Amino acid sequence: MSTKQLAIGFVGNPNCGKTTLFNAYTGANLKVANWPGVTVEKKEGAMRFHDETYRLVDLPGTYSLTSYTMEETVTREYIMSDDVDVIVDVADASALERNLYLTLQMIELGKPVVLALNMMDIVQERGMEIDFHRLPEMLGIPCIPVSARKKTGLEILIHTVAHHKDKVQGEKIIHHHELEDSHHEHAQEHHKKYAMVYTDEIEDKIDELSSRLLASYPDIQNVRWHAIKILENDQEVKKNHPLDYSDILDKDYEKEIINQKFSFIEEVISECVANRVKKAESTDHVDELLTHPVLGLPIFLLIMAGVFFLTFNVGDWLKGYFEIVLEWLTEAVTLGLTSAGAGEMLISLVADGILAGVGGILTFLPNIFILFLALAFLEDSGYMARVAYVMDGIMGKIGLSGRAFLPMLLGFGCTVPAVMASRVLENHRDRMKTILITPFMSTVQDFRFM
Amino acid sequence: MKLYEGQKGSTLQVVHMDLPLQLERRLEVLGMLEGTKITVVNRKKKGAMIIKIRGTRFAVGQNITEYVEVKEV
Numbered sequence: 001m002s003t004k005q006l007a008i009g010f011v012g013n014p015n016c017g018k019t020t021l022f023n024a025y026t027g028a029n030l031k032v033a034n035w036p037g038v039t040v041e042k043k044e045g046a047m048r049f050h051d052e053t054y055r056l057v058d059l060p061g062t063y064s065l066t067s068y069t070m071e072e073t074v075t076r077e078y079i080m081s082d083d084v085d086v087i088v089d090v091a092d093a094s095a096l097e098r099n100l101y102l103t104l105q106m107i108e109l110g111k112p113v114v115l116a117l118n119m120m121d122i123v124q125e126r127g128m129e130i131d132f133h134r135l136p137e138m139l140g141i142p143c144i145p146v147s148a149r150k151k152t153g154l155e156i157l158i159h160t161v162a163h164h165k166d167k168v169q170g171e172k173i174i175h176h177h178e179l180e181d182s183h184h185e186h187a188q189e190h191h192k193k194y195a196m197v198y199t200d201e202i203e204d205k206i207d208e209l210s211s212r213l214l215a216s217y218p219d220i221q222n223v224r225w226h227a228i229k230i231l232e233n234d235q236e237v238k239k240n241h242p243l244d245y246s247d248i249l250d251k252d253y254e255k256e257i258i259n260q261k262f263s264f265i266e267e268v269i270s271e272c273v274a275n276r277v278k279k280a281e282s283t284d285h286v287d288e289l290l291t292h293p294v295l296g297l298p299i300f301l302l303i304m305a306g307v308f309f310l311t312f313n314v315g316d317w318l319k320g321y322f323e324i325v326l327e328w329l330t331e332a333v334t335l336g337l338t339s340a341g342a343g344e345m346l347i348s349l350v351a352d353g354i355l356a357g358v359g360g361i362l363t364f365l366p367n368i369f370i371l372f373l374a375l376a377f378l379e380d381s382g383y384m385a386r387v388a389y390v391m392d393g394i395m396g397k398i399g400l401s402g403r404a405f406l407p408m409l410l411g412f413g414c415t416v417p418a419v420m421a422s423r424v425l426e427n428h429r430d431r432m433k434t435i436l437i438t439p440f441m442s443t444v445q446d447f448r449f450m
Numbered sequence: 451m452k453l454y455e456g457q458k459g460s461t462l463q464v465v466h467m468d469l470p471l472q473l474e475r476r477l478e479v480l481g482m483l484e485g486t487k488i489t490v491v492n493r494k495k496k497g498a499m500i501i502k503i504r505g506t507r508f509a510v511g512q513n514i515t516e517y518v519e520v521k522e523v
Contacts, residue, residue: 095505
């Protein structure tokens, strides 16, 4: 067994099944850790494979590695640190075009990257096909099809990670780019070395910045990434490497760089993905109905009525059993204490005080449990996002966006998580408004006491 | 024309975005750039829309659709 565990960082867009994959590997061996100082969560777990222990880190979902938001900065810093040996970039294969943007950034970071194409079962259902020979050729990293839900490809993925841990650049990147119009003497070489090669104008700038960075910071790691980031006007990188770049940064190159990345992605997709158009039409039909201008709202009310029916009727039915168990427990404890010769005061304290008091509150548990289960289901099915759209008009009347409705909906269950959920709103004013309105959403407990 | 004027089912191309920098960058990393083609999946009278960008559906509010200049393709 090696002395140093291999640390694998799981990165990917939100909702690409990262955590499902993480859980598939770690099982119950999961702990939640809070990042020191920042309110970004990362999860750590461990797994054993072929007598080696691997440390797995699940990072918050992100679309890019700029330093505009706290989460992105923290994710980036963590990946850049020596704590991570290999990055597993989890991508939703059914929406590859959107997911590859993060992948390209990850490759540019210069750490070993393995692309895990998740949700392959959905891809197959939709009749899509992905060319697994061409894709790694174009990206220069291993691409492994997996399905976290059906637990396929998991072993191959971890195997690839173990073998790929020292390889920063893939050996064979084959692009077939037209190079005649390029004046750049390194262009041919660039295309062999880097997956993402920009236009001459940008590449010239990158070269210039690279040599300048190397002159001032001779032991800089992955100078190309730093140069690209400075060209993108990244404040973090600029702050850490304070030089005079004003003569190189004569205009805003960030848009241009994003644009060229997406052009390259389009190229990759057109070469590697077949039958893309035949995408699930069925969800479009369901969507049509759920977000219908007239029917949308009644459907939402109907669904909420269903949720409350479940919460109160089924919850009360469970509650009946709960009370029977509680009664039985009280009797048993009283009997036990009496036979043990405990004083009347103590028996009263335990039976009438602790058991009756705590039990009285616990009887709400079935109701709340079912409500949160139903809300979680609505969230996972993607219906909540549709609700935000449906409620946008009504919420607009009180000056809030449809998004603010989601925390309020949680308020039916309990006010505390609802207030916490309001952090999804970016605007401080909207957040305050939502927080102040939320306590007026009647919670399940309130209904009880009414 | 502005994005919110787009009819349901139409395909439009982004010409220009005039949004707060933070929001604009967010949209860009999601794949909505100048020149990107988007499809209007659904729309409301007030300007909220469901649009499809590169195969993914997004719900965007009036505060976005009013400030995105598009042209029909």
